[in-house]
Amino acid sequence: MTMPTHLWEDHLYLGKWQPSNGPKTPVIEPATGDKLTEVQTATVEDVERAAKIAKDAQLSWAALPFDQKAEILRRAAALLKERAEEIGYWNTRECGSIGPKADWELQATYEQAQMAAALPMQPYGQIFPSSMPGRRNYWKRLPIGTVGVIAPWNFPILLAMRSVFPALGMGNCVILKPAPDSAVCGGALMAEVLEAAGVPEGVFHVLPGAADVGEALVQHPDVGMISFTGSTAVGEKIGETCGRMLKKCALELGGNNALVVLDDADLEAAASSAAWGAFLHQGQICMQAGRHLVHRSVADKYMNKLAERATRLVTGDPWKQQVHLGPLINETQARRVEEIVNRSVAMGANVVAGGKRDGNFFDATVLSNVTPEMPAFGEEIFGPVAPITLFDSDEEAIALVNASPYGLAAAIHSASTERAQRFAERIRVGMVHINDQTVNNEFQVPFGGMGRSGSSGRFGGPANLDEFTTTQWVSVMEHGIQYPF
Template identity: 35%
Template sequence: MNQYFSLNKSYINGEWVAGETDRVYNDLNPFDDTVLANISIASKAQLDSAFESANTAQKEWAKNAELRKTVIEKAIAYFKEHQQEIVDVLVTESGSSVLKGNVEVSFVIADLEESLKMIDKVGTVKTVESAIPDKLNKVYRLPLGVIASISPFNFPLYLSMRTIAPALALGNTVVHKADLQTGISGGSVIAKAFEEAGIPAGVFSSILTDIPEIGDTMITHPHSKLISFTGSTGVGKHIGKVAGEMLKRTALELGGNNPFVVLKDADIEQAVKAAIMGKFLHQGQICMSINRIIVHEDLYEEFASKFVERAKQIPYGNPKDPSTIIGPLINHAQIDKVLGYIEEAKAEGNELLLEGQRVGNILTPFIFDNVDNASSLARREFFSPVVSLIKASTDEEAIEIANDTEYGLTSSVFTSDLAIGEEMAVLIEAGMTHVNDQTVNCLSNIPFGGMKGSGMGRFGNPWIIDEFTQAKWVSVQVKPMNYPF
C-alpha cells in the first residue's frame, strides 16, 4: 500500500491528529471498492482549533517573506521528488488515469512556482497623486488573514493547491477541507509536503471531516476572511448566500455546461481529436469537460460518424494500467444517477449514436444524437462520459445555442478562420474560450474562472492577488491643513 494512505489523520497546528468523533469514513478505491484508509472524522471543535491556530500564526507568517519563499521552494522540490508516488495516490483514490495524474501534479508544481512571483506583492506600497496640497497618499497591499479552502474530488490535489499556494505566498494562512472521497490526495499529501518543507505550526491545516459534523463552520467561523470553493453551483449559491450575509469574500468556481462549437469551415479531423480529449479525460469528471458539441449542419454527419468511431476505441479499465483513459466514476451513487439520467433521456425520445455500458464501476462513452438544446439532457452537467451532439443551421445559431445555458465556465470554437474564431470566442458567454483547442485548459498566469452560474472570482496570477489581499489607503499630511471651521 502506498505510504500516503497511512496519513489518515487531520493535520492541525503542525500535528497529525485523529478525529475526535466516533465516526469513521472508509476511503475506497473507486475502481474495485477496496478500502484504502479508515479516516476518523474530525470534530467541529477540532475545526475551531484549526482556525484559532491559523489566526494566531498569520501575522508572523505575513511578516516573513523569506520564510514563505523557502517553504514554497521546498514544497516544489517535494512534489518533484515524490511525483510518481503522488500520481499513484491519485490513480488509486480518485480513479485518475496515469496520464491525468501526471498532468495534475504538473499543474500543482506550476502553480507553486507561479506563487513565488507573488510573495513580494504583499506589503507593497503604491503612491497615488493627491489633489489635496501637501498630502501623501499611499496604498498598501495587505493579506486578508485566514482563508477557508474547500476542494472537490475530481482534481483533488490541483484544485486544492490553486487556492493554497497563492494564499500562503500572499501572507495568508489556510484552513483546508478536502472532499473525504479524496481526503488523502486532496488533503494529506499537501499537508505532508508542507510539513516536510518546514511550514510553521498553524499556517496550514488540513481537516478531514464532513458537513454533518461541521455544518457551515468553514464559512461562518469568525476567522475565515474568504471562502474559496470549487464544486457544484447549488452548493456555491449556498456558500455565497451565507458568506454574503456576513459580508465575507468568496472565490467560487462552480458547474459548467461547456459547449464545443464546430463552425462551417472547421477542420473536422482536428475537431474530432480535440473533442475526444476534452470530453473523455478523467471520464468527463472535470468542471471544464465538454458537455455539448454543437456542429454546423453541413459538417454534422461526418463529424458525428468520426467522433463515434474514435470514442469506441478509447481504452477503458483499471486506471493503474498506463494505457487506460477511461476509468471508474467516483462512487456508486454517481453511477446510478448518471444511468438514471440516461434512461430519462431515452424515454423522452433522445436517440443514441453510441450506447455505452457499465463495466464494474466504469461507464463507457454514451453519445446522444441531434439533441434539442432545450431538453433536460442538454441542460444538465453530466460529469461522466455522456455527451450531446447538437446541430446548428448557421455559425451564428451555433453561438446562440452555446450561450443558451445558465452556466458559463469554458468553451471552444473550431474554425479555419482564426480572426472569425476569435470574434466568436468573445461572443460566447463563458469565462474562457479556446479557438481550435478543447475546453480543458489551465495555466497559472491566466484569469481562470466562470461567468453566470459558473461562479465568481478569478484564479491565476496576477488576478488572484486582488482576490486574496486587501488594499489599504494611508495618507500623510506633511504640512498642517487649514480647516474651514
C-alpha cells in the same frame, strides 16, 4: 507498492498533527469498492480550534520576509516531485485517475507552487497623487487573515493548491477542507508536503470531513475568505452566507461547456479536441465539453469521426491495467450519468457509441439528435458523454451556447479565426479556446467563469495578487492641518 502507516489515519493536521475526537472514515477505491485505508475526519469543534490557531499564527507568518516565504513554497514544489510516486498512487487508487492524468495534475500543481513563490516579491502597492498639499497617498495590499479553501475530488491536488499556495504566499493562514472522496491525496499528503517544506506551525490546516465541517468553516467569523471549487448548488449557498457576513469569496462552480463546430471546421482536429474535452478523466471536469454544437452540413462526418475515437477508448481499473477511462468517483455519480443518458434516449436521442454502465465504469458515449429540451443538453453531466446538437447558422449556434445559465468555457472550430473571434465576442463564457478543446489550464493565465459557473473570481497569474488580499489606503501628512471647525 506497500504504503507505510501515516499519522493521518488517526490524527488531524491542525497546524501540526494532533488527535481528534472525530470519526474515522474509510477510503474506498472507486474501481473495486475495496477499502484502502481510513482517515481521521474533523468535527465542527476542530474548525473552531483551527481558526483560533490560525488567527494566532497569522501575523508572524505575514511578517516573515518575502524571500523566506518564497523559499518555503519552492521547497514544497520540489517535494511534490520527490514524492510523485506516492502522490500518483493515491490519485489513481483513491480518485480513479489514469496515470497520465495523475502525472499532469502533479506537474500543474508544481507549476502553481513555483508561480506562488514569485508572488511575495511582486509590488504590493501604488502611490496616488493628492489634491491636498503635502499629502502622500499609499494604496497597498494586505493579507486577508485566514482563508478557507474547500476543494473538490476530481483534480484534488491542483484545485486545492491553486488557492492554498497563493494564499500562503500573500501572507494568509489557510484551512483546507478536502472532499471526502479525496481526503488523502488532496489533503493529508499536502499537509505532509507543506510541513516538510517548512511552513511554520499553525499556518496551514487540513480538515477532512462532512458538510457540517465545510459549513462551520464558511460561517466562522475569523475566516476572512472562502475559496470554493465545486457544484453550483453548494456554491450558491456559500455565496449567500458570505454575502450575509460581508465575507470575500471566490466561487469556481459547474459548467455545461459548448464545443462549437462551424461548417468550415477541420473535422479531424475538431473530433480530436472533442474526444479529449469530453472523455478526459471520465468527463469529470468542470470544463468538460458537455455540449457539441455542430453545423448541420458537417454533422454526420463529425459524428462518425467522434464515435470512431470513442469506441477505441478502453475503460477499466487504472491501477491494474493501461486504460483511457477509469471509474467514475462513486456509484451515485455513475447512476446519475446513466440516468441522464437514459432519459435523453427516451426523449429521442440516439446512442451512437457507448451508453453502457458497468458498476462505476461508464464507456465513452456519443449521443446524436440531442435537443435543448433533453437533460443531456441542459444538465452538467460530469461523465464521459458527448451530446451532439445541430444548428444551421452562426446566430443559432450563439443562441444555443447562451441558452445555458453556465458560462465557464467554450471552444470554437473554424477555418477562419476572425469568424471564430467574432463568435467568441458574443457568447457569455469566461474562457474561449479557438480551434482547441474546452479543458485548458495555464497557471499564469487568470481562470474563471460567468453566470452560474462562478462569482467572477479568478485564479492564476496576476489575478492571485488581488484574489487573496484585501487593500488599505494610507494617507500621510508631515504636519497636521487646521480645518474650519
